[in-house]
Amino acid sequence: MSPREIFALRNYLGAELKGRTLSDAHHSVSLTDVLSQTVRGGRLGELSGRSVLLKLSDQLKSGLAMIELDGIARRMLLCPPDLNPAHLDALIADAEIDAVVTDEPEFWKDSAIPFVVIAQLPLTPAAPAETERATEWLMLTSGTSGVPKIAAHTLEALTGAIRAEAPARGPAPVWATFYDIRRYGGLQIFLRGVLSGGSMVLSDPHEVLADHIARLNARGVSHISGTPSHWRKLLMSGSAAQFAPRYVRLSGEIADQAVLDGLKAAFPDSSIGHAYASTEAGVGFAVNDGLEGFPADYIGVNASGVEMKIVDGSLRIRSERIAHAYIGRDVTKLADDDGFVDTGDMIELRGDRYHFVGRRGGIINIGGLKVHPEEIEAVINRHPDVRMSRAKSRKSPITGGIVVTDVILADGTDPARANEIREQILDQCRAQLASHKVPAVIRFVETLDVTPAGKLARTDA
Numbered sequence: 001m002s003p004r005e006i007f008a009l010r011n012y013l014g015a016e017l018k019g020r021t022l023s024d025a026h027h028s029v030s031l032t033d034v035l036s037q038t039v040r041g042g043r044l045g046e047l048s049g050r051s052v053l054l055k056l057s058d059q060l061k062s063g064l065a066m067i068e069l070d071g072i073a074r075r076m077l078l079c080p081p082d083l084n085p086a087h088l089d090a091l092i093a094d095a096e097i098d099a100v101v102t103d104e105p106e107f108w109k110d111s112a113i114p115f116v117v118i119a120q121l122p123l124t125p126a127a128p129a130e131t132e133r134a135t136e137w138l139m140l141t142s143g144t145s146g147v148p149k150i151a152a153h154t155l156e157a158l159t160g161a162i163r164a165e166a167p168a169r170g171p172a173p174v175w176a177t178f179y180d181i182r183r184y185g186g187l188q189i190f191l192r193g194v195l196s197g198g199s200m201v202l203s204d205p206h207e208v209l210a211d212h213i214a215r216l217n218a219r220g221v222s223h224i225s226g227t228p229s230h231w232r233k234l235l236m237s238g239s240a241a242q243f244a245p246r247y248v249r250l251s252g253e254i255a256d257q258a259v260l261d262g263l264k265a266a267f268p269d270s271s272i273g274h275a276y277a278s279t280e281a282g283v284g285f286a287v288n289d290g291l292e293g294f295p296a297d298y299i300g301v302n303a304s305g306v307e308m309k310i311v312d313g314s315l316r317i318r319s320e321r322i323a324h325a326y327i328g329r330d331v332t333k334l335a336d337d338d339g340f341v342d343t344g345d346m347i348e349l350r351g352d353r354y355h356f357v358g359r360r361g362g363i364i365n366i367g368g369l370k371v372h373p374e375e376i377e378a379v380i381n382r383h384p385d386v387r388m389s390r391a392k393s394r395k396s397p398i399t400g401g402i403v404v405t406d407v408i409l410a411d412g413t414d415p416a417r418a419n420e421i422r423e424q425i426l427d428q429c430r431a432q433l434a435s436h437k438v439p440a441v442i443r444f445v446e447t448l449d450v451t452p453a454g455k456l457a458r459t460d461a
Helices: 059-069 085-094 160-164 184-195 209-218 228-237 257-266 373-381 415-432
Strands: 021-023 028-030 051-055 075-078 099-102 116-118 136-140 150-154 174-177 199-201 223-226 247-250 271-278 282-287 307-311 314-318 325-327 341-350 353-359 364-366 369-371 386-394 402-409 441-444
Touching: 021 059, 051 059, 059 075, 059 184, 160 184, 160 282, 174 184, 184 199, 184 223, 184 271, 209 228, 223 228, 228 247, 228 257, 228 386, 247 257, 257 271, 257 373, 271 341, 282 314, 353 373, 364 386, 364 402, 369 373, 373 386, 373 402, 373 415, 402 415, 415 441
Parallel strands: 021 199, 051 075, 051 099, 075 136, 099 116, 174 199, 174 223, 223 247, 247 271, 402 441
Antiparallel strands: 021 028, 136 150, 150 325, 271 282, 307 314, 314 341, 341 353, 364 369, 386 402
């Protein structure tokens, strides 16, 4: 399909593709029938040309609403479930919202928004809609305690990496993701499910992990994505033995060698890859060779037209997949004058491969020296008895700051070996890290906090 042609998600839902479903823990909806049914009670036409906030309690209704609205609404703002309600008014103003699609109408009864549409299941019959315009997709950035920024995409940009890939061989994939589809990483998998001619199984934040995996198996999931933290939780749970996807994908955090090796051991017959993407920069690249980092020759322009360069240690990306602007009052420029997005992800060259070392804004201060906690964690995670770790700083009256690490041991590790393992970890760190990066304290813990976006929580003590 020509990039200049206006297209919408409904263009990928034809009656000739049978057996396609979008499902969660409670419902399954036929994607084949969505064109002639609605989640909005027949009020789609009234949303034509409007700027719509999708504020729904679950992913299934959200996904169905996206399909219906794309090509109809002027723009739609995807609202993730963890959004601070105190930020809603500012976001509504910035996005010029004049309609809301919700399944919680009581919340909006005193709102100044002129048009509120209730979404509900089961679907009801509706006349097929015609694509009217290229809808602007608005997504919220993560990683800030203040009002999140709004990044604006076109469907063309959002699906650029998907459409650039060769069609998958064999049966149509059944996709799943640990992400919420109202975040960029999850939305990418939702769009893959729609464009691939296959199906998708949605996650549920309240579902026990073992039950989730059982549901993925029952639905025949073949392709699945998540952050490294998601995957470490799965490996720790013991549920991986009951699961055998064909393709495993990591994104959203640094994929270190320990988690890649752990997944290969758990899923020896699976293809395992990690991708680089962000809400602003779009999908940059994928790595499928089983190694952390990425080959040095990725820098420059790749075959898909994505151009990458490094400035002051930070990865910068320019392509037709990036968001085209931040939306709202007093916003900064999303890209520089040459069209590059500064990702803020710091990388360094080791031999013929670049490695991610951490976020520019996530540096901790140790005695006046700057340290990326991810670099320390990558070394600790290589220990065979470690499943997951978290490095942070703690104030010290002598040095000003020390490294403190919390470590989750791998399943089956004898607790009596804790002191032995602690010394081995310290020896490993001393051999591979500068002295100021070596942990002063190592604590063994049962769990580590993960954000709603599936990333290791990084609020220092």
